[in-house]
Amino acid sequence: xxxxxxxxxxxxxxxxxxxxxxxxxxxxxxxxxxxxxxxxxxxxxxxxxxxxxxxxxxxxxxxxxxxxxxxxxxxxxxxxxxxxxxxxxxxxxxxxxxxxxxxxxxxxxxxxxxxxxxxxxxxxxxxxxxxxxxxxxxxxxxxxxxxxxxxxxxxxxxxxxxxxxxxxxxxxxxxxxxxxxxxxxxxxxxxxxxxxxxxxxxxxxxxxxxxxxxxxxxxxxxxxxxxxxxxxxxxxxxxxxxxxxxxxxxxxxxxxxxxxxxxxxxxxxxxxxxxxxxxxxxxxxxxxxxxxxxx
Amino acid sequence: xxxxxxxxxxxxxxxxxxxxxxxxxxxxxxxxxxxxxxxxxxxxxxxxxxxxxxxxxxxxxxxxxxxxxxxxxxxxxxxxxxxxxxxxxxxxxxxxxxxxxxxxxxxxxxxxxxxxxxxxxxxxxxxxxxxxxxxxxxxxxxxxxxxxxxxxxxxxxxxxxxxxxxxxxxxxxxxxxxxxxxxxxxxxxxxxxxxxxxxxxxxxxxxxxxxxxxxxxxxxxxxxxxxxxxxxxxxxxxxxxxxxxxxxxxxxxxxxxxxxxxxxx
Numbered sequence: 001x002x003x004x005x006x007x008x009x010x011x012x013x014x015x016x017x018x019x020x021x022x023x024x025x026x027x028x029x030x031x032x033x034x035x036x037x038x039x040x041x042x043x044x045x046x047x048x049x050x051x052x053x054x055x056x057x058x059x060x061x062x063x064x065x066x067x068x069x070x071x072x073x074x075x076x077x078x079x080x081x082x083x084x085x086x087x088x089x090x091x092x093x094x095x096x097x098x099x100x101x102x103x104x105x106x107x108x109x110x111x112x113x114x115x116x117x118x119x120x121x122x123x124x125x126x127x128x129x130x131x132x133x134x135x136x137x138x139x140x141x142x143x144x145x146x147x148x149x150x151x152x153x154x155x156x157x158x159x160x161x162x163x164x165x166x167x168x169x170x171x172x173x174x175x176x177x178x179x180x181x182x183x184x185x186x187x188x189x190x191x192x193x194x195x196x197x198x199x200x201x202x203x204x205x206x207x208x209x210x211x212x213x214x215x216x217x218x219x220x221x222x223x224x225x226x227x228x229x230x231x232x233x234x235x236x237x238x239x240x241x242x243x244x245x246x247x248x249x250x251x252x253x254x255x256x257x258x259x260x261x262x263x264x265x266x267x268x269x270x271x272x273x274x275x276x277x278x279x280x281x282x283x284x285x286x287x288x289x290x291x292x293x294x295x
Numbered sequence: 296x297x298x299x300x301x302x303x304x305x306x307x308x309x310x311x312x313x314x315x316x317x318x319x320x321x322x323x324x325x326x327x328x329x330x331x332x333x334x335x336x337x338x339x340x341x342x343x344x345x346x347x348x349x350x351x352x353x354x355x356x357x358x359x360x361x362x363x364x365x366x367x368x369x370x371x372x373x374x375x376x377x378x379x380x381x382x383x384x385x386x387x388x389x390x391x392x393x394x395x396x397x398x399x400x401x402x403x404x405x406x407x408x409x410x411x412x413x414x415x416x417x418x419x420x421x422x423x424x425x426x427x428x429x430x431x432x433x434x435x436x437x438x439x440x441x442x443x444x445x446x447x448x449x450x451x452x453x454x455x456x457x458x459x460x461x462x463x464x465x466x467x468x469x470x471x472x473x474x475x476x477x478x479x480x481x482x483x484x485x486x487x488x489x490x491x492x493x494x495x496x497x498x499x500x501x502x503x504x505x506x507x508x509x510x511x512x513x514x515x516x517x518x519x520x521x522x523x524x525x526x527x528x529x530x531x532x533x534x535x536x537x538x539x540x541x542x543x544x545x546x547x548x549x550x551x552x553x554x555x556x557x558x559x560x
Binding site for chain 1: 463470
């Protein structure tokens with residue numbers, strides 16, 4: 001079965017109100033081509049799961065797509081706070097359900113492994129425990145056999161996982177190659193459906209010749225989409241770096257709501273295709289300046 | 296530029312890095328998170344001076360990295376040059392962390408309390424925050440898992456060092472006393488290194504206690520800059536140790552030639 005789909009087709013299959021998990025970590029390997037298309041298709045009321053996120057979550061909130069963020073951290077690191085995330089939560093427009101990284105991973109594993117909960121010592125003694133008394137999604141418990149304290153992390157159902165990777169074949173075998181997967185495997189393993197945007201397609205014969213390079217097998221993947229530079233403005237190790245100037249321009253625009261609306265509409269949501277977007281973000285010159293190695 | 300340290304021939308960022316470095320030893324197995332320039336410089340300096348066997352996983356990924364300089368992000372892959380392994384699986388990382396194979400971690404927060412608990416979640420109430428901060432990230436995990444926790448802060452003032460956190464994103468010594476032990480958590484915070492002083496923790500109450508004052512800083516200034524009552528040791532309070540010429544040279548020329556650490560000031 002040929003699983004190659006366009007960015008537009010993949011995103012088109014996501015219904016309003018879905019729980020969508022985003023791959024990447026902070027400034028790295030976020031599935032930005034899919035994220036931008038979610039904005040363009042004006043999806044609404046999404047619950048967005050992102051373990052450690054930045055620009056991806058900020059775009060979705062700026063696009064009015066998000067009801068709730070489920071995350072451990074959303075920031076631009078040393079480049080500042082994620083402005084729309086910050087404003088969205090402060091104004092009450094967006095709900096934030098905070099966990100720590102490992103608490104989210106354990107919830108995703110409970111889902112992936114079909115267990116009522118996965119235990120961890122993460123979060124013990126923090127305010128995340130009372131925070132979730134209402135949601136009931138994590139619970140501080142004591143093991144009756146040993147008396148040890150732990151946190152029980154319940155299942156986290158995910159409708160769609162979106163990740164960015166280096167390559168895929170037509171059957172949907174995906175390579176993160178080199179295999180720097182951050183925590184993307186955790187969302188892929190938990191999700192009902194996974195879409196992977198990739199820098200390039202390879203032939204199935206190539207995959208068979210070097211099966212050790214496959215990261216996600218085709219049966220775990222619903223579709224793959226070609227998106228060259230598809231993690232921009234985040235990085236894709238080792239091929240290209242994040243784009244500092246984009247983060248700075250975005251943050252600078254965010255200090256004024258009107259200016260930001262214009263910036264977001266023209267620079268982010270405006271360009272029709274991903275190729276157009278990369279072109280309008282600086283095109284080949286910008287790509288060359290961020291490119292660190294080629295495949 | 297950060298302030299000169301009186302009589303030491305260095306600046307306060309350099310003094311903080313050296314104080315951090317000297318707290319590390321050959322059994323240190325550390326990793327780092329975002330915006331962690333002082334600890335990253337400290338690990339690299341310690342490895343080049345008194346702790347050659349120190350293990351450091353750059354960005355929690357690149358084990359034994361030896362970068363020629365420190366980039367603008369401490370999670371950037373530009374920090375990974377010279378690594379002997381990229382620990383690319385979250386399974387491996389969380390195994391090393393949960394089992395305390397990694398034994399050292401450093402974090403800072405927008406707010407820190409007397410017992411070394413930190414807040415990076417909200418200023419104000421959680422549901423209706425005055426400022427929504429990035430979130431605790433791995434603090435709640437690593438605070439609970441890692442036996443040797445080091446805290447640092449470059450803005451020592453009463454808004455940062457508070458009596459009561461608005462949200463406890465990561466545990467230090469918890470409610471104090473034997474709270475960590477009761478929860479079954481290993482170790483706890485060892486030191487808190489600031490731009491004014493170094494704190495350790497009282498062995499029973501687990502509250503911050505001035506361990507040394509930076510040159511020219513008085514105990515009165517530290518108390519005025521701290522939103523909770525600062526404990527003082529018996530007798531004269533030591534002065535934070537003077538960096539050697541060699542430590543300063545290695546830091547300036549080899550570890551952090553572009554002064555990336557100033558991004559924290």
